[in-house]
Amino acid sequence: MWVIPVRMETVETHIHADRRLAFQVLTAFGASQPDGGSSTVLKDEGHRKLVEFRSLIPTAAGNKQMIRTVEWVTLYEPEAIDFEGVEGPLPFLRDRFELADTGGCTSFRYESTFGLKGWIVGWLLGRRRVKRRLSRFMREHTHALKATIEERARQSRVYPYRGCALATDLEGSA
16 A cells, blocks of 8 residues: 555643543443444454444535544553554544643643555645545544543542643644
């Protein structure tokens, strides 16, 4: 497969919740998702799982389209989660969620690299057509994950919601 990877801008945010709770929510495969997406574990090898994801991705027309991917997910509890695409519309996909403890709250970092077949032509198409859509998805997905984790923290007795010293979001590029 002739693929030149395209590295996305990193998306970061501050989550008002304990990192252990954030990790639990991010790895709750099979749980319902408010946006209609879903995940199903196809194979469980402990810290490594083969997971089918159904995600709503923005289209060029501004609508949303349901996309199916199958990915190997490797867990590094509670610091990171790696995703490696196996099936889906992108022949090469590598994502990483990093979680850092910030005094009882969580600094969340989302990195992604993708590639299309076709060497230089695939790279150009990826930069012109896919990158903008994927960037929008990453920002929207990060915002939804933050909201879900913080809502869960509001209901948790073990890892309750925390008003941390850092009150602003870091969303943007690193």
